[in-house]
Amino acid sequence: MYHIEKNTVQETLIIPLFGRKVCSEHFPHLFKDPEAERICSMLDYDFAEKGKKMESAVGLFGALEVAQRQYDLAWEVKDYLKSHPNAAVVNLGCGLDDTFRKCDNGTCKGYNIDMPDVITVRNELLPAVDREKNLAYDLNDERWMDEIDSSHGAVFFASGVFYYFKTEAVRELFQKMAKKFSGGVVVFDSCNQRGAKMMTKTWLKEAGISDVNxxxxxxxxxxxxxxSNDFAAVNARSYMRGYRDIYNEVSFFHKLMIKFCDRLVKMQIIKVTFK
Ligand SMILES: C[S@@+](CC[C@H](N)C(=O)[O-])C[C@H]1O[C@@H](n2cnc3c(N)ncnc32)[C@H](O)[C@@H]1O
Known part of the structure; x- marks a missing residue:
């Protein structure tokens, strides 16, 4: 069993992981993630409280969100690999997410980057396989960029990560990435400030983050x-409907939540393409 420390940013990796497990149980026709189930069962973490919260209608919507965004980001990775089959596939703030393996075409290279304590747990539960590396870095320490072989292109993705970053830090990161990884793309989920505020009330507070502004x-x-002038394009799509539209598959309440998230919280998947 592997212990996860409470009240840390690292603990936030539990939410999407557990969300994907819950989603598999409640919406098996939409998502199936046996890996998330396996990993949860190996963690020394008290899931009881989160379990109770996630069984509510609002909680289940959260589970749908995290499963859907993994689907969306995996779609973008696979799409990039069609034209760059040997590219680097880089999971920024990977937690215990195994998107690389879900997208692996047999020739690309996977890099999973997170804080050292997360990578220690990851190395035990999801040790790197062929063509894959788990890298222990703070993303604000740009030395991680030197580890990436981008000679055949690079697709970066971050799932549930930049909510913890200051705007300035994301801007600097993307500017540096655009200079270093010409022709690459970065894809991530985002919401507007109203969404960020709603988030602080729930899980960011648990991570000890209070200054959301x-x-x-x-x-x-x-x-x-x-x-940046080094961006060739910035595209945005709805998180819940932009890749696979699940609107007609969910309950009336969840339909309302989807509309709310699209219109008022601006939950989007954003893709930045570097020149
Ligand atoms: C909500 S979790 C998401 C985990 C994973 N992407 C997923 O979807 O399951 C956020 C992750 O970002 C990582 N993270 C946050 N700030 C980071 C930083 N500055 N450098 C590296 N990782 C960071 C945390 O350790 C955590 O694993």
Whole structure:
């Protein structure tokens, strides 16, 4: 069993992992993630409280969100690999997410980056396989970039990660990445400031984060377009409907939540393509 420390940013990796497990149980026709179930069963973590919260209608919507965003980001990775089959597939703030393996075409290279204590747990539960590396870095320490072999292209993705970053830090990160990884793309999930505030009330508080105003949020993709001349394009799609539209598959309440998230919280998947 592997212990996860409470009240840390690292603990936040439990939410999407557990969400994917719950989603598999409740919506097996939409998502099936036996790996998330296996990993949860190997963690020394008290899931009882989170379990209770996630069984509510709102909690189940959260589970749908995390499963859906993994689907969306995996879609983007697979799409990039069609034109760059040997590319680097880089999971920024990977937690215990195994998207690389879900997208592996047999020739690409996978890199999973997270804080050292997370990587220690990951090395036990999801040890790197062929063409895969688990890298222990703070993403704000740009030395991680030197570890990536981008000679055949690079697709970066971050799932549930930049909510913990200051806007300035994300901007600097993308500017540096655009210079270093020409022709690459970075894809991530985002919401607007209203969404960020809602999040602090729930899980960011548990991670000891309270000053949400400085944190990264996006109302409109044009905010990111203005960041750098090294961006070729910035695209945005609805998180819940933009890749696989599950609107007609869910309950009336969840339909309302989808509309709310699209219109008022601006839950989007954003893709930045570097020149
Ligand atoms: C909500 S979890 C998401 C985990 C994973 N992407 C998923 O979807 O299951 C956020 C992750 O980002 C990592 N993280 C946050 N800030 C980071 C930083 N500055 N450098 C590296 N990892 C970071 C945390 O350790 C945590 O594993």
């Amino acid at each position: 400085a944190l990264f949020s996006v109302e409109d993709k044009s905010e990111i377009e203005a960041w």
